[in-house]
Amino acid sequence: MIRLEDLTKRFKTPGADIVAADRVNMEVPTGEICILLGPSGCGKTTALKMINRLIPPTSGKIYINGEDTAQLDDIQLRRNIGYVIQQIGLFPNMTIEENICVVPRLLNWDIRKARQRAADLLDLVGLDPRQFLRRYPKELSGGQQQRVGVIRALAADPPVMLMDEPFGAIDPINREIIQDEFLKMQAELKKTIMFVSHDIDEAVKMGDKIAIFRAGRIEQYDTPDMILAHPANAFVADFVGADRTLKRLRLVTAEEVASTEVPVTARSTKVSDALHQLTVAKARRAVVIDSDRRPVGFVTAEEMAGASGAVRDFAHPLPATVPIRADLRAVVSEMFAHDTMWLACTDDHGRFAGVITQPDVTAALRATYGPDKGAGLEQGAS
Amino acid sequence: MTRWLGLGRGATMLLVFLLGIWVATSGLLDQMAIYWDDITYLTRQHVFLVASSGGAAILVGVPVGIWLSRPSMERYAETVMQVFNIGTTIPTLAVIALSMTLLGIGFPPAFFGLFVASLLPIVRNTYAGLLAVPSHLKEAATGMGMTQRQILLRVEIPNALYVIFSGIRTALAINVGTTPLAFLIGGGGLGELIFTGIDLMDTGMLLAGAVPTAALAVAVDFLMGQAQLRLIPKGVNPLR
Numbered sequence: 049m050i051r052l053e054d055l056t057k058r059f060k061t062p063g064a065d066i067v068a069a070d071r072v073n074m075e076v077p078t079g080e081i082c083i084l085l086g087p088s089g090c091g092k093t094t095a096l097k098m099i100n101r102l103i104p105p106t107s108g109k110i111y112i113n114g115e116d117t118a119q120l121d122d123i124q125l126r127r128n129i130g131y132v133i134q135q136i137g138l139f140p141n142m143t144i145e146e147n148i149c150v151v152p153r154l155l156n157w158d159i160r161k162a163r164q165r166a167a168d169l170l171d172l173v174g175l176d177p178r179q180f181l182r183r184y185p186k187e188l189s190g191g192q193q194q195r196v197g198v199i200r201a202l203a204a205d206p207p208v209m210l211m212d213e214p215f216g217a218i219d220p221i222n223r224e225i226i227q228d229e230f231l232k233m234q235a236e237l238k239k240t241i242m243f244v245s246h247d248i249d250e251a252v253k254m255g256d257k258i259a260i261f262r263a264g265r266i267e268q269y270d271t272p273d274m275i276l277a278h279p280a281n282a283f284v285a286d287f288v289g290a291d292r293t294l295k296r297l298r299l300v301t302a303e304e305v306a307s308t309e310v311p312v313t314a315r316s317t318k319v320s321d322a323l324h325q326l327t328v329a330k331a332r333r334a335v336v337i338d339s340d341r342r343p344v345g346f347v348t349a350e351e352m353a354g355a356s357g358a359v360r361d362f363a364h365p366l367p368a369t370v371p372i373r374a375d376l377r378a379v380v381s382e383m384f385a386h387d388t389m390w391l392a393c394t395d396d397h398g399r400f401a402g403v404i405t406q407p408d409v410t411a412a413l414r415a416t417y418g419p420d421k422g423a424g425l426e427q428g429a430s
Numbered sequence: 431m432t433r434w435l436g437l438g439r440g441a442t443m444l445l446v447f448l449l450g451i452w453v454a455t456s457g458l459l460d461q462m463a464i465y466w467d468d469i470t471y472l473t474r475q476h477v478f479l480v481a482s483s484g485g486a487a488i489l490v491g492v493p494v495g496i497w498l499s500r501p502s503m504e505r506y507a508e509t510v511m512q513v514f515n516i517g518t519t520i521p522t523l524a525v526i527a528l529s530m531t532l533l534g535i536g537f538p539p540a541f542f543g544l545f546v547a548s549l550l551p552i553v554r555n556t557y558a559g560l561l562a563v564p565s566h567l568k569e570a571a572t573g574m575g576m577t578q579r580q581i582l583l584r585v586e587i588p589n590a591l592y593v594i595f596s597g598i599r600t601a602l603a604i605n606v607g608t609t610p611l612a613f614l615i616g617g618g619g620l621g622e623l624i625f626t627g628i629d630l631m632d633t634g635m636l637l638a639g640a641v642p643t644a645a646l647a648v649a650v651d652f653l654m655g656q657a658q659l660r661l662i663p664k665g666v667n668p669l670r
Contacts, residue, residue, distance in 0.1 A: 100573055127575030137570025141588035141663040151574050184665030201574075210573075 050076040050099065050208060050240055055108035057094050057264075068094040070264040071108070076257065078113070078207075079238035083251040086261035087287070092244050095261070096210050099242060100129045112208055127154055130201030130209035130239070134216045136193050138185040144170070144196055145181040151204040162203075169199035173229060191222040198230065202237070211243045215250070227253060248288050252276065252295055260284050273299050296413060297377035302370055305412045306393050306402035312337050315344070315360040319352045322359050335392055336363045341399040343369055343392040369394050372401040376409055461634025462641070468623060473642050476619035479537075479612055480650070483544035484605045488598055491549045495556020495594070496582070511557060518550045522608040530615040540617025547608055548601035555597025559590030591662045599654040606647045610639070620646075 057069040069091045076082040084092035097103040099110055101122050110117045117125055138147050145166045152162035167177035173195040185193055194215065201209055215223045231254065234241070245251050251258050252272045259269040260283075268280040276292045276299075279285035289295065311334040313322045326334055326349045336345040336359060345363035352362050367386035370379050372393040382391055383406060390405040453459050462469075498507040520528075522543075529543035563586050571581045587594075613621030623639025626632075659669050 102569065102573055123575050123577055125575075126573055129573075131570070131573035133566060133570055133573070135564070135566035135570075137566045139567060139571070139585055139589070140665045141585075141591075142665065150576075154575055154580075186665060 049078045049111075049113055050082075050242060051111040052095070052099075053109040053111070055095065055098060055110065056106050057091075057098060057103060058106045067264050069098065069105075072264075072266055074259055074266060074269055076240055076242060078240050080256040081234065081241040081243055081254055082257045082259060083255035084242060084244045084259050084261060085246065085248065085251045085287075088246065090261040091264035092259075092261045093212060094264075096212055096242055096244050099208075099210055100126050100131060127151060127204065128206050128208070130204075130206040132197050132201045132209065132211040132214040134213040136197040136217075138193055138196060138200070140185050142184075143181065144183050144185070144188070147185065147196065148200045148203050150200065155204055157204075165203055169202060170196075172233065173199055191218055191226060194218055194226060195229070202239075207240060209239045209241045211241060213244050213246070216245075216247075223250075230254075248295065249298075252298055260287060293413060294377070297380060297409070298375045300376045300412050301372070302374050302376065302379050302393050302402075302404050303372045305376070305408045306372060306404040307408065308402040310335055310403045312400060313347065313359050314339075315358065315363065317359045319355050319357055319359060319362065322347060323349065323352055334359075335366075335400060335403065336360075337400050343394065343400040346392075366392055370404070371396075376412065379404055380406075380409060458634060458637060461632075462638040465623060465635060465638040469620075469638055469642060472618065472620050472622055472639070473646070476609055476621075476643070476646065479540060479544060479609050479617060479619050480602070480605055480646070483541050484548055484602050486541075486545050487548040487552055487601055487605070490545075491552030491597075491601070492556050492594065494549075495553045496560060496587075498553070498557045499560035507557065511554065514550050514553055517546070518554075522547045522604065523611055526608070526611050526615055535616035537617055539615050540612035540619075543615070544605055544608060544612065548605040551597045551600040551604065552594075553597075555600075556590070556594050559593030559597075560586050562593065563589045588663055589666050592658070592666060592668065595654070595658045595662060599651070599658065602650050602654060603647065606643075606650050610643055 052072050052074050055069055055072040056067070059066045059068055072091075072095050074082070084095060086092045094103055098105045099112075099117075101117075112129075138144075139150070142150075145163060148166035148169060149157075149159075149162040152165060153159070157165075163181075167181060170177045170180055175192060175195060180188070180192075180196075185196070188196065194217075198211075198214065201211075215226055218226060227250065243254060245254075255272050257269065258272050258275050260267045260275065262283055268275055268284045270278075270280075273296060275284065276288055276296045279288060279292070285292070309329075311325050311329045311331050313325065313334045313336055315336055315338070322334060326332070332350070333346050333348045335343050336347060338344050343366055345365050347359055347362045347364070352359075355362070367388050368382050369392045370382050372395055379391060383389070390403055392403055393401045395401040497503060498510055525547050526540070526543040529539040529546070533539035533542055567585055567589065568581060571585045576584065609619050610621030610624055612619050613625055620639040620643045623635055624643065625639075627634075627636025627639060659667070662669075664670050
C-alpha cells in the first residue's frame, strides 16, 4: 500500500514559485495499479519521483505499507522500490545478467541466487536465458530491452513499483503485447504500482484506479469506469475525450453481458421439436450447434412456422462469432462489420457460450449511469 | 575492403624490406651501431621520461576530469576547461621553454613540461566523456539505490571509458613526440643523438636517435590501441 498525505513540491525560480504538486492525497491499495494521468507539466511525474525521493518533497508524508518513508535513508528506500523509466536505462557496459543483478547485488544477495533469479525472470517474459543472459543491451530490440527494464526492477522482489511512462517509447503493436504480458505478470505478482502515463487508452487498460492531474492537483481519483462514466468536471471530461463512452467498452468483456440462456438445437432436430423449444423459451431464434457444441448457424421461428423436416433445411450460417473473453469494443466492432444486431460467443475451445445483442451492450453501458453505480462492471476494470 | 587492407599490408612489408636492404647496403646500419651504448642508455632515459611524465599526467588528469564533472563543480568547470583549452594551443616547444625559465635545467623542468603538455587531453576527455553519459542512466542508477560512488564507478566511468582512453592515447602520442625536445633543456633522452647529429651533420648519429624514437612512438600507440580494444567492456566498445 502506498499512501500520500498532503504531498507538496514547490520549486523556486527567479521569476516566481512554481507549485509542481499541491497537497496530493491518495492511497493505492496493495496489489493494485494506480495510473497517474494528465497532460505534460501537470505534476504527475513529480508526484511519482517524490516517492523514491529523486525529487525531495517540500512537505507532506509518504507511507509505504504503513511505514513513514521519512524514517528511511534515500538509498535504503530506493533499493526496496522497483523503478522503471521510459528510456529504460539499461547499463550498456553490463550484460543483461549483470543489469538484472544490480539491485540484488546492492542488497548483498548471494551471487548464485541473484543469477538464478535473473534466469527465472527472463523466462517469465519469454526471453530464453541461455541466449540472453550474456548479451549486451545494444544487442536487443527495443521491446526486448523494455522487458528487461521491467524485470530488472522486479529483481529484488520489491513490494512497490514506480513506472514512469514505461511503455511510451515502444511502437503501438509491441506496446499492446508488452502491456498484456505485464498485466498477466501482475495478476500473479500483485505488486503495488504507481504508473505515470499520458495515454488515456493505456490508463483505462492498465489501471485499477486512475488519478487525473492538472497543475499539481488531483482532479479526480477513481476507477477507470467511474472516470469515463462520471468525469468530475469539464477538464476531466475533456481530457478523457468525447468518445469516453466508447472507451468504456474496453472495460467490459462479452462474458459479463452475454446471455447464456439461449435455445440451442442440433442440425438433425425435427422442426416441430425446435418450434416447441422456442415457444417454451419465448424466443424467436435458436442457435444451431454441431456435435462438438460449436455454433454453426441459426434458425428463426417465423421461417420454420408450419413447416416440416429437419432444422438443417432452415439454418442460416452465422455471420461471425466472437470469443466470450473479448471486450465489448471488439464485439461492437464485429457487429458493425457484419451489420448484425447479435453475435454468438464461443469459449476457449470454440464451443457455444452464449449470445450477445446490441441492446445488451447499451444496457451494460447504461448500468453505470443508473442509481446502482456500476455494479458488475467494477470487476471488468481490473 | 579486406582485399585492399591485405594489399596495403603487403605493400608496407615490401617497402620495409626494400628499406632494410638499402640501409644494410648503404652502411648506415654500421654508422648507427657505433652509438649502440648511447642508444641503450639514452633510450632508457627517454622511456623513463615518457613513463614518469605520462603516468603522472594520467594519475592527475583523470581525477581532475572526474572532479570537474561532478555536479558541485558545474558552475566553475566550463571556466576551468577554457583555461585548459587555451593551454592546449601553446606549442609544446614553448611549454618546454617556459618550464625551463621556471625550474632551470635538468630532469625536473623536462618532466614538468611533458607532464603539462600531456595533462590537457586527459582532463578534457575525462570531463567530456563523463558529461556525455546519458542522464537517464544516472537517473536509473539513482532510482535503483546506488550511492554516488557506486554510480561513478559502475555506471559513469565504464560508459565514459572509451573517450577517456582516447584522451590518454592522444596525450601519450604528444608526450612521446615531444620528449626529444627535453634534450634542449638538459633533460636527456634520445633527443641528444638527434640534435647533436643535426649539428654535426652526422646522419648515422641522427638516425641512431630518430629510429628508436619513431619505433617507441609506434610501440606506445600500438600498446594503447590494444589496451583500448581489450580493457573496455564489450557493450560500450565501438571497436568490438
